[in-house]
Amino acid sequence: MSGLPIEPPETMIEARNLSKTFGTVRALDSVHLSVPRGSVLGLLGHNGAGKTTLVGILTTALTPTSGTASVAGHDVVHQPHEIRRRIGLTGQFASVDGQLSGRDNLLLIARLLGAGRRAARARADELLELFALQDVAERRARTYSGGLRRRLDLATSLVGHPEVVFLDEPTTGLDPEARLGLWEIVEGLVTEGATVLLTTQYLEEADRLADSITVLSGGRVIADGTAAELKAAVGRRTVTVTLDPAADLESAVAALRRAALEPSVALQNDSLVIPIDASKDVATVIRALDQAGAEASELSFGEPTLDDVYLALAGRTPVPVRSGSPALSEGSAA
């Protein structure tokens, strides 16, 4: 910390009214973002929601059609060079030179970032170790498996000790073990003080890694907040009751309705899913079943998942219209 001449700003990623159109397609529509230093923002959305376009603008690969954005206190349109000095980018597809060895890929980037030969070698060694790539360091990257390439790709984007790291669907196509390893690395980055913007289609991933989550659909922000806030705002807790075979399903349903609950019958026909608003409603459920003389063989309590959040929010908004396709294609996720 001691060597920094100017203390970097507290808000490391900021977007105001950011829009981007490609021809007639509105890829981003008045997006607002604010990511404090040292935090992880999870950008959640399906294919075509605008995640990659947003990352493209923030990493200065694309220019916005309107609105402003800054990264590490620098404007994306007017100070792209300053931003590139401070960011690391891992795109959707591994950007490594297959002709070069893993080590040479890292050395190349370190030299381009201004490291001397020795400094570059030291940094490459360090990253090879951190990403457990020592054994394959001298092999050409084109012989790597998908997981190895991903790891090398991420290592490459961290060569310059970036202050802000952009990870565009970093775990797409990874096996569960590799995904877990990558999550740990991202968590390590944050401990190191980096700010991370992570796009993902995996709700589990956003839930696990992100301090706050922004949900994109059709180029618009349709929700943001912490995982808990989103769940509270949209998802409802449920009680699932599996009835004893002897119990009468219909009288149980009628009793629950009288208690102002809205049970729905699940697939197996002998279990009921009952959305509830508060914990005390669990008692109401049990009382109603008792009155109906229905014996429950199993009773479970379900927290809403981010999947519910995502479906509830994203399902409402049309997915982005690709040129040439009809205007409405509602809720592709359902």
Place this chain on the structure above:
Amino acid sequence: MSATVTPDATTITEVAPAAPRRQKWPDSSVFLQIRVLTTRSLRSMATDPGVVLFGLLQPVIILFVLTQVFSKMGAPPNFPAGITYLDFILSAVLVDNAVQSAVQSGVGLVDDLKNGVVARLRSLPIMPSSLLIARSLANLVRSAVQAVVILALAFGVLGYAPAGGATDVAASVGLTLFMSWALGWAFIAAGAWLRRAEPMQNLAVIAILPLMFASSAYMPVEDLPGWLAAVAGVNPLTYAIDATRALALGIPGADAIVPALVIGCVIAAVGGVLAVLGFRRPLH
């Protein structure tokens, strides 16, 4: 460039994954960027000899096939006196090699665009055109290496005996390499705009083969059929071949040297500008 090595190296070895952030390296100079990226291109060529061999294939085949097929034929009326057919076409073979190498520099750029290297480089604080310049320099080196192989074959195996002195032959080869560098920019520009390998290869086949045959490469222009002679007369490759041939063989045609140099400069300048413009466009 290496002034900051020691402090950096000591700081770095101490940095554990969870250590505090360190100071930035100073930006690399454009010169260093070009050098590092050129070395990278050359290294992939060196570790993949197949690429260089493939580039040599067409010139060497033409060298052997044409000399074997046509050397026993009666000389066409306008053929320069006292010159063997091998001596005559070697300049053309070298120019063909230069063109093939130029095509490869465009193909290399397309590969970089496809495999994400360009996307990576664009997120770095470097001058993006460094990659283009590096590609063009690597092309020059490749062209030179291949020219040495062809000359070795011609001298050692086929008995090439150019009438010009060593200096003139060297100047001839130098002019060929200049043309390769200039044409390289045309193909780098094509790669920057087309961005896909297939149209690049098609362009190479469709443009290069006719350009080579509709020129003074394998037959004096005066001996070509009328319409072909007309095309050959305005074909820039004719100037390049006439100039390099005149130098190597000490025959008339040296007046093509200046036009060849001018044409090369124009191709390099226009190609360079188009390459930068095409390369600047967003990737998606």
